[in-house]
Amino acid sequence: MEQIGVILLAGLTNGSVYGLVGLSISLIYGTNRVINFAQGEFVMLGVMSAILFMVTCALPLLPAIAAVLGVVLVAALALEFGVYQPLLRRGAPPLTIMIGTLAAAIIATGAALLVWGPLQLYVPNVLPLEAMRVGPLITNPQQIAIIVVFAALLALTWFLLYRTRFGLCIRATGVNARVALLMGIRSRRIVRFGFLFSALISGIVGLLVGPLLGGQVGMGVTLTVKGFMAAILGGLGSPFAAAAGGVLIALVEALVAGYGSSLYAEPIIFALILMILFFRPYGLLGDFEAGRH
Amino acid sequence: MNNPIDLRSRAAHPHGETRRRPAWPFAALVLAGAVLAQPAWAKDAIKVCFVDDRSGAAADTGIQSYNGFQLALAEVNAAGGIAGHPVEAVAYDGKTDPQLTATFASRCAEDDGALAIVGGNPAAPAAAMIPIATEYEIPYLMLSAGTDNLTDAPAPFHFRVGPRNSQDANAIAGLVSTQGFKRVAIINNSLPFGTDSAHAALAALKAKNIEVVAQQTYDINATDLAPQVSTLRNAKPDVVLVFPYAADGARVLRTLQQLGMQTPRIVARSALLSTLRDLAGAASDGVLIPNTVDIHRDDVKRLFEAYKARFGAEQPTMYPVLGYDAAKLVFKALAEPKVLAALDDGELAAARVALRDAIVANGHYAGLQGRTGATYQFSESQRHGPPDDNWFVFVQVTGNGKQLVDADLAAFTPTP
Numbered sequence: 246m247e248q249i250g251v252i253l254l255a256g257l258t259n260g261s262v263y264g265l266v267g268l269s270i271s272l273i274y275g276t277n278r279v280i281n282f283a284q285g286e287f288v289m290l291g292v293m294s295a296i297l298f299m300v301t302c303a304l305p306l307l308p309a310i311a312a313v314l315g316v317v318l319v320a321a322l323a324l325e326f327g328v329y330q331p332l333l334r335r336g337a338p339p340l341t342i343m344i345g346t347l348a349a350a351i352i353a354t355g356a357a358l359l360v361w362g363p364l365q366l367y368v369p370n371v372l373p374l375e376a377m378r379v380g381p382l383i384t385n386p387q388q389i390a391i392i393v394v395f396a397a398l399l400a401l402t403w404f405l406l407y408r409t410r411f412g413l414c415i416r417a418t419g420v421n422a423r424v425a426l427l428m429g430i431r432s433r434r435i436v437r438f439g440f441l442f443s444a445l446i447s448g449i450v451g452l453l454v455g456p457l458l459g460g461q462v463g464m465g466v467t468l469t470v471k472g473f474m475a476a477i478l479g480g481l482g483s484p485f486a487a488a489a490g491g492v493l494i495a496l497v498e499a500l501v502a503g504y505g506s507s508l509y510a511e512p513i514i515f516a517l518i519l520m521i522l523f524f525r526p527y528g529l530l531g532d533f534e535a536g537r538h
Numbered sequence: 539m540n541n542p543i544d545l546r547s548r549a550a551h552p553h554g555e556t557r558r559r560p561a562w563p564f565a566a567l568v569l570a571g572a573v574l575a576q577p578a579w580a581k582d583a584i585k586v587c588f589v590d591d592r593s594g595a596a597a598d599t600g601i602q603s604y605n606g607f608q609l610a611l612a613e614v615n616a617a618g619g620i621a622g623h624p625v626e627a628v629a630y631d632g633k634t635d636p637q638l639t640a641t642f643a644s645r646c647a648e649d650d651g652a653l654a655i656v657g658g659n660p661a662a663p664a665a666a667m668i669p670i671a672t673e674y675e676i677p678y679l680m681l682s683a684g685t686d687n688l689t690d691a692p693a694p695f696h697f698r699v700g701p702r703n704s705q706d707a708n709a710i711a712g713l714v715s716t717q718g719f720k721r722v723a724i725i726n727n728s729l730p731f732g733t734d735s736a737h738a739a740l741a742a743l744k745a746k747n748i749e750v751v752a753q754q755t756y757d758i759n760a761t762d763l764a765p766q767v768s769t770l771r772n773a774k775p776d777v778v779l780v781f782p783y784a785a786d787g788a789r790v791l792r793t794l795q796q797l798g799m800q801t802p803r804i805v806a807r808s809a810l811l812s813t814l815r816d817l818a819g820a821a822s823d824g825v826l827i828p829n830t831v832d833i834h835r836d837d838v839k840r841l842f843e844a845y846k847a848r849f850g851a852e853q854p855t856m857y858p859v860l861g862y863d864a865a866k867l868v869f870k871a872l873a874e875p876k877v878l879a880a881l882d883d884g885e886l887a888a889a890r891v892a893l894r895d896a897i898v899a900n901g902h903y904a905g906l907q908g909r910t911g912a913t914y915q916f917s918e919s920q921r922h923g924p925p926d927d928n929w930f931v932f933v934q935v936t937g938n939g940k941q942l943v944d945a946d947l948a949a950f951t952p953t954p
Contacts, residue, residue, distance in 0.1 A: 248768060255762035262761055363597035365785045365813040376796040383797055388762060457761045459785035459817045463594060467759045498757065503765035508728050508755040 248503060250382050256499035257492065258388045261395035264491030265450045266472025267479065268402065269443035271487035275419040276439035279342045283324055283350035284472055285465030287317050287444045291451020292368055292460040293361050299369045306371065314448045321444030324349055325437055350465060357462040368455030391453045398446055402484055478518050480531025489530060583626040586868055587646035589667065590657035594634035598811045599659035599857050603681050604629060605849045606861030607656060609841065610869065620872045628652055632663045639663035640670055647674035651886055653872065653893055654679065656864045661685040661730050671695040675887060677894045679864040682856065685734050689922040695894050697916060699864045700856065701830055701924045704738040709828045709930035710804055711742035714777060719952055723775035724753040725766055725790055727782050735781035735806055751775050758786040767793045776952040780805040788817030795821040802950055810855035815939030822939040826950060829933045830856045830907045830924065838906050853942045856907065863905035870903065871896035
């Protein structure tokens with residue numbers, strides 16, 4: 246019984262990370278139909294700038310967190326104004342813009358290499374890493390924080406999308422940006438919000454996972470892949486579906502690891518994704534996206 | 539800063555304090571000084587390439603080995619080079635990318651005119667250079683890449699300077715047996731280093747009739763390794779062997795601590811890197827690590843003092859020594875008359891073949907790896923240098939992961 250509890254808790258912790266990256270990818274996709282391959286680099290910038298502000302500059306915690314989030318927001322604006330807008334103005338299709346985001350990811354990694362160097366660096370923890378008991382389970386406050394923040398950001402995103410007029414504008418832009426524009430919605434601002442909000446979420450993910458994973462400038466790629474897998478499995482059109490996809494992937498990983506071997510986790514997950522896509526080509530919860538087509 | 543026009547106008551001013559002297563005599567003096575300060579090399583430089591990861595996932599290993607390589611290079615040039623030839627390093631960063639690494643190795647052989655290639659800490663890029671060495675017939679000295687089968691079928695120009703995974707595994711199994719452990723748990727990452735090492739450890743433990751009560755593999759990107767570690771805990775081992783990379787190794791050690799496992803732990807050579815110990819902090823204290831550097835040897839101490847003076851302090855681990863020993867092996871072979879004769883005749887291909895032959899002929903070279911008296915064992919049929927005996931030295935982590943000290947083997951026993 247304790248073993249299954251440990252496995253589920255680990256799945257939920259890892260799933261919260263994958264889910265938040267998937268949610269971020271889906272948020273941008275929802276506003277402009279572009280998959281942002283630089284999403285993991287926002288997480289990387291969050292982790293590495295936490296090192297810069299908390300260790301190198303030794304700022305107090307709250308100003309350091311504000312500075313970290315400032316960095317990822319600036320990076321989001323740079324991606325929008327430096328890659329997305331110029332390509333869009335020249336009539337580039339979404340596939341070209343996606344490649345543009347991939348190029349931006351590689352450039353960001355190279356620039357980060359110049360600043361932080363190639364080594365895996367220690368990231369100070371915002372919350373203690375000492376063991377704590379939750380019922381029969383042992384975890385630590387940093388891991389609990391990841392799950393709590395995941396739940397909070399999901400709730401915030403839901404509230405924003407479904408309980409505000411601005412959220413209605415976001416959803417309308419996601420359905421058809423041109424029609425939304427004709428209805429008086431400034432879709433360019435909606436897209437900008439998508440970049441900024443998703444970068445903010447990724448920056449928070451960086452602050453949370455940095456102390457557990459350590460900081461390395463190349464860490465963004467694997468996080469993008471996991472987030473992308475989560476979004477595809479759940480359904481790209483909905484941020485909540487992508488988040489659910491992340492949790493499902495991590496639970497399968499944890500179950501395979503706990504009762505088998507992690508060596509086979511990835512092939513099993515990809516086989517699972519493939520089987521699900523055979524029956525539901527738009528993902529498990531991709532009804533909205535299926536309806537669009 | 540004044541420009542030349544300003545200077546002229548000031549000199550011409552009736553109230554100008556002094557007339558500025560032209561700057562060229564001073565510049566010429568500086569230039570002459572700089573020229574005279576350089577050794578007057580009578581012959582062309584001999585180029586040796588260093589190709590390794592210095593900015594990717596295994597950057598620590600590549601950087602430290604390159605630093606060791608540069609120390610050996612500085613020594614040989616300070617001593618007058620090799621028969622009047624200065625030695626020049628041509629360094630490339632392969633970024634743990636096998637294709638890029640192979641391209642750089644080709645460039646060394648084809649464009650740079652290098653006599654030898656040194657490098658290769660991570661296994662995949664290291665392996666990618668072997669066919670290049672064979673194709674261009676250029677000696678290639680591989681460093682810590684540990685995958686066993688890389689030297690199983692000797693390639694004519696390939697030499698392995700670092701230990702292979704099965705040697706680490708045998709050393710660990712030997713220690714486990716000597717210390718009286720009976721129930722071993724293994725946890726390894728899913729990368730080739732982790733799986734290959736775990737496979738070798740299973741074989742070595744089986745050969746000593748030691749039971750492996752649990753084995754777990756994990757993905758290096760997982761933030762929570764509790765499922766794997768709790769499986770190990772449930773198997774009630776009396777010692778845990780960990781085969782990780784740096785950051786994930788720290789997570790394993792922290793999770794072991796978090797789940798209250800006080801079991802003695804042995805971590806593979808990746809824990810020699812400060813990254814793992816920095817990230818794990820106090821959770822790494824007490825861990826035993828197989829090293830190939832005897833910290834009590836005077837020549838080892840001297841090397842790490844020189845390292846500290848030039849690059850900053852580093853714990854005495856195998857990575858700087860690998861670069862240093864590989865460079866010294868090449869330089870010793872370069873000084874052989876046949877190599878020098880081919881070089882003086884401008885026969886690069888012949889010089890490379892002669893260099894390969896000289897490395898084989900000097901096969902029992904005594905470097906800084908291993909215990910005092912141990913030597914490499916290269917021969918025509920054996921391209922794996924480190925011998926099985928008298929090579930490994932166990933070190934123990936202390937001081938919140940900051941220091942490596944002699945292992946306290948009296949206390950490293952099964953918990954009653």
